[in-house]
Amino acid sequence: MTKQALQMPVSVLFVCLGNICRSPTADGVFQQKVKAAGLADQIIIDSAGTGGWHIGNPADPRASKYAAKRGYDMSALRARQVVSSDFERFDYILAMDNNNLQDLQAMCPDAYQDRVQLMLDYLPEDFPTPTSEVPDPYYGGDDGFEWVLDLIEAASDRLLADIQQRLA
Numbered sequence: 316m317t318k319q320a321l322q323m324p325v326s327v328l329f330v331c332l333g334n335i336c337r338s339p340t341a342d343g344v345f346q347q348k349v350k351a352a353g354l355a356d357q358i359i360i361d362s363a364g365t366g367g368w369h370i371g372n373p374a375d376p377r378a379s380k381y382a383a384k385r386g387y388d389m390s391a392l393r394a395r396q397v398v399s400s401d402f403e404r405f406d407y408i409l410a411m412d413n414n415n416l417q418d419l420q421a422m423c424p425d426a427y428q429d430r431v432q433l434m435l436d437y438l439p440e441d442f443p444t445p446t447s448e449v450p451d452p453y454y455g456g457d458d459g460f461e462w463v464l465d466l467i468e469a470a471s472d473r474l475l476a477d478i479q480q481r482l483a
C-alpha cells in the first residue's frame with residue numbers, strides 16, 4: 316500500500332517498555348542522523364515508554380555509555396510514558412518489540428493505527444541477521460546494548476530514507 320505524503324515538520328516517536336534503554340537510544344541515534352542530513356528543523360523526534368516506572372529518569376547509564384562510544388549524546392533525555400495524545404501528534408510511532416507494538420495498538424484510536432509499526436520494519440532487507448524485534452537489554456550483559464545500537468543504526472538509515480521519499 317502506498318503511504319500518504321507527509322507534511323513538514325514530520326514527527327517520529329520511538330517507544331519501548333521503560334524509555335531508558337532502547338527508545339532513548341533510537342532517539343539519540345536518529346537525532347544525529349537527521350542532523351547530519353540537514354533535516355533537524357524538519358523532523359521532530361521524541362521517545363516514550365509503555366510503562367511508567369522510570370518517568371523523569373535519564374537513560375540507563377549502560378545505554379548512555381555504549382551510545383556515547385559511538386558518538387551519540389543521550390544526556391538531555393528523560394523518560395516519559397506514552398499518552399493518548401501521542402497518536403494524533405506523531406506521524407511515526409515505532410515500537411521496539413512485539414509487546415510494545417500490541418500495547419500501542421490497544422491504546423491507539425482506529426484513525427491512527429497505520430502510524431504504529433515496529434522499528435525493525437525499517438531494518439534493511441540485506442541486514443546479515445534479520446529480526447523483527449530490538450531485544451530488551453535491561454537484564455542482560457553489555458553485548459545487548461551493542462546489539463541494540465547495531466539494529467537501531469541500521470533501521471534508522473532506512474527510516475530516514477522513507478521519510479525523505481514521502482516528503483518528496
Ligand code: 4NP
Binds near residue numbers: 331
Ligand atoms: P527499555 O528497557 O524498555 O529498553 O527502556 C527496560 C528498562 C526498564 C525495565 C524494563 C525494560 N524495567 O522493568 O524497569
